[in-house]
Amino acid sequence: MIGGAAALALTSLSSSPSKAATKIQRLVSPGGIEAWFVQDATVPLIAMEYAFGGGASQDPAAKPGLGNMVASLLDEGSGDMDSKTFHERLERRAIELSFTSSRDNFRGSLRMLKENKDEAFELLQSALTAPRFDAPDVERIRNQVLSSLRRESTNPTSLAGRKFLEVAYGDHPYGRSANGTLESVPTITVADMRDYVARVIGKDTLRIAVVGDVDPDTLGKLLDKTFGGLQAKTNLTPVADVAAAKPPQRAFIPLDVPQTVITFGGPGIMRHDPDFMPAYVVNHILGGGGLSSRLYREVREKRGLAYSVYQSLLWMDHSALFIGNTGTRADRASETIDAVEQEIRRIAEEGPTQKELDDAKSYLKGSQMLALDTSSKLAQALLQYQLDKLPIDYIEKRNALVDAVTLEDAKRASKRLWGQGLLTVVVGRTPQASAQPATGPKAN
Structure with missing residues (x-):
C-alpha cells in the first residue's frame, strides 16, 4: 500500500x-x-x-x-x-x-x-x-x-x-x-x-x-x-483434474434480507479446448455483454426482475465453469430463476443468430486493446497468457481466432455449455417469509 x-x-x-x-x-x-x-x-x-x-x-x-x-x-x-x-x-x-x-x-x-x-x-x-x-x-x-x-x-x-x-x-x-x-x-x-x-x-x-x-x-x-536465490524446485501437492457437478441441482440458504441473490452456473470449457473461443464469444452474447446481453434484456429490460444480471467463464488448471449472478426481490425470486433458465435453455437449443454472432465478434475484437491500455493491465495480461500456456504472440493472433468462430461453432459451444441445465444457489428469505418485511440480516 x-x-x-x-x-x-x-x-x-x-x-x-x-x-x-x-x-x-x-x-x-x-x-x-x-x-x-x-x-x-x-x-x-x-x-x-x-x-x-x-x-x-x-x-x-x-x-x-x-x-x-x-x-x-x-x-x-x-x-x-x-x-x-x-x-x-x-x-x-x-x-x-x-x-x-x-x-x-x-x-x-x-x-x-x-x-x-x-x-x-x-x-x-x-x-x-x-x-x-x-x-x-x-x-x-x-x-x-x-x-x-x-x-x-x-x-x-x-x-x-x-x-x-x-x-x-x-x-x-x-x-x-x-x-x-x-x-x-x-x-x-x-x-x-x-x-x-x-x-x-x-x-x-x-x-x-x-x-x-x-x-x-x-x-x-x-x-x-x-x-535467483530462490529454491530450484517447489514441492507442490498434486491436484486432481475435476469436472463440476452435473446439473441440474439447486441449493437454498435462508437469510433474512430484502433482496434474494441467485448464483447459477455449471461445467465450463477448458482454456485449451477447441471450443473455448466459440464459448467465449457466445458467453458474451448470453450474459457477458452487459446491457447488450440476452440475459440483461430478458431479466432486466423486459421483465424488470433485477437491476443487473451477468455471466462469465471461469477456467482453472484442473477444471472450468460458467457462473452467473443476479439479485431480485424476495417475492420474485422464482420468476427470476425461471427467466434465466428459459433463456439459457433457448440458446442451448437454438444457438445465437448470425447478427448476434457478428456483433459479439466486432465488440470483442475492438475492445481488446482498450483492455490493455496501461502498463499494469498489459503486464497482467501477459502473465495470464503464460499461465494459460498460450504463445507469446497470442495478442497478435487473438482477433483472428475470434473472427474464425462460425455460427456452427457457436451453436455447438452453446449446447455444450448450457444443454444440461444449471447448478443454482439461492440465498434469501423463504417463500413463506418473503411477503413479510425483513428484520435485518440474520443467518440461519
Missing part, C-alpha cells in the same frame, strides 16, 4: 496507454530467469506481475485460507525490517507491492517509478526470501481476515458464491474457500506459513511479465538479484 502524492503520481503515470503491446520479447536473464517483457518508455514506470504455481489449491484440507494469510503477511516486514520500517520504505519511494493467493497460483504485483527500481526489486527479494511473520502482525492480519469472513457470513452474494463452489466441487480443493473459514483461520500457525513458503515459492513454476521503462540488460540483472 502507498498513500498521498506518491499514489497519485503512480496512478497518473500508469493511466498512460502502452504503445508497445505487440513488441513482446522473451527475456532470459544471465542466471536463467525467464520473463515476457515489453520495453516502453512512454512513462518512467515499471510494472511487473509474477506468479508461482500453487495458490489456494495448496492449502491443507483442514486449513483453507493458509495461502491467503501468507499473501497478506509477506509485505509485513522481512529480514531486519519490521512491518513499520518495510512500509515506510515502500511509501517513501512510491512503490506498490502486493501478493494474492488465487486458485492455482500464488501471485504478486510490483509497480515503481523507474528511478526507484533498485530499491523496489530489493524489497521484493527480501519479502520472498526472509519474511518475518512477527506475532503482532500475524494476529493483526488474522483479525482482519476474520472480520472480513464475519461480514461475508451475512452477505448473500458471498454466501451464494461460496456455496456454489461447494456444490460444484465438493471436497476437491476448488470447493474450499480461498480466504478460509471462521473455523480454519484461527488454527493457522507461523509454522504453517513458513512451510507454505518453503513448498510453493520456487523457480520451477515462476512466471514473470514486465512492462515499462527499463532496458533488457538492466532488467535481467534485477531479475537475477530478486529471484
Whole structure:
C-alpha cells in the first residue's frame, strides 16, 4: 500500500496507454530467469506481475485460507525490517507491492517509478526470501481476515458464491474457500506459513511479465538479484483434474434480507479446448455483454426482475465453469430463476443468430486493446497468457481466432455449455417469509 502524492503520481503515470503491446520479447536473464517483457518508455514506470504455481489449491484440507494469510503477511516486514520500517520504505519511494493467493497460483504485483527500481526489486527479494511473520502482525492480519469472513457470513452474494463452489466441487480443493473459514483461520500457525513458503515459492513454476521503462540488460540483472536465490524446485501437492457437478441441482440458504441473490452456473470449457473461443464469444452474447446481453434484456429490460444480471467463464488448471449472478426481490425470486433458465435453455437449443454472432465478434475484437491500455493491465495480461500456456504472440493472433468462430461453432459451444441445465444457489428469505418485511440480516 502507498498513500498521498506518491499514489497519485503512480496512478497518473500508469493511466498512460502502452504503445508497445505487440513488441513482446522473451527475456532470459544471465542466471536463467525467464520473463515476457515489453520495453516502453512512454512513462518512467515499471510494472511487473509474477506468479508461482500453487495458490489456494495448496492449502491443507483442514486449513483453507493458509495461502491467503501468507499473501497478506509477506509485505509485513522481512529480514531486519519490521512491518513499520518495510512500509515506510515502500511509501517513501512510491512503490506498490502486493501478493494474492488465487486458485492455482500464488501471485504478486510490483509497480515503481523507474528511478526507484533498485530499491523496489530489493524489497521484493527480501519479502520472498526472509519474511518475518512477527506475532503482532500475524494476529493483526488474522483479525482482519476474520472480520472480513464475519461480514461475508451475512452477505448473500458471498454466501451464494461460496456455496456454489461447494456444490460444484465438493471436497476437491476448488470447493474450499480461498480466504478460509471462521473455523480454519484461527488454527493457522507461523509454522504453517513458513512451510507454505518453503513448498510453493520456487523457480520451477515462476512466471514473470514486465512492462515499462527499463532496458533488457538492466532488467535481467534485477531479475537475477530478486529471484535467483530462490529454491530450484517447489514441492507442490498434486491436484486432481475435476469436472463440476452435473446439473441440474439447486441449493437454498435462508437469510433474512430484502433482496434474494441467485448464483447459477455449471461445467465450463477448458482454456485449451477447441471450443473455448466459440464459448467465449457466445458467453458474451448470453450474459457477458452487459446491457447488450440476452440475459440483461430478458431479466432486466423486459421483465424488470433485477437491476443487473451477468455471466462469465471461469477456467482453472484442473477444471472450468460458467457462473452467473443476479439479485431480485424476495417475492420474485422464482420468476427470476425461471427467466434465466428459459433463456439459457433457448440458446442451448437454438444457438445465437448470425447478427448476434457478428456483433459479439466486432465488440470483442475492438475492445481488446482498450483492455490493455496501461502498463499494469498489459503486464497482467501477459502473465495470464503464460499461465494459460498460450504463445507469446497470442495478442497478435487473438482477433483472428475470434473472427474464425462460425455460427456452427457457436451453436455447438452453446449446447455444450448450457444443454444440461444449471447448478443454482439461492440465498434469501423463504417463500413463506418473503411477503413479510425483513428484520435485518440474520443467518440461519
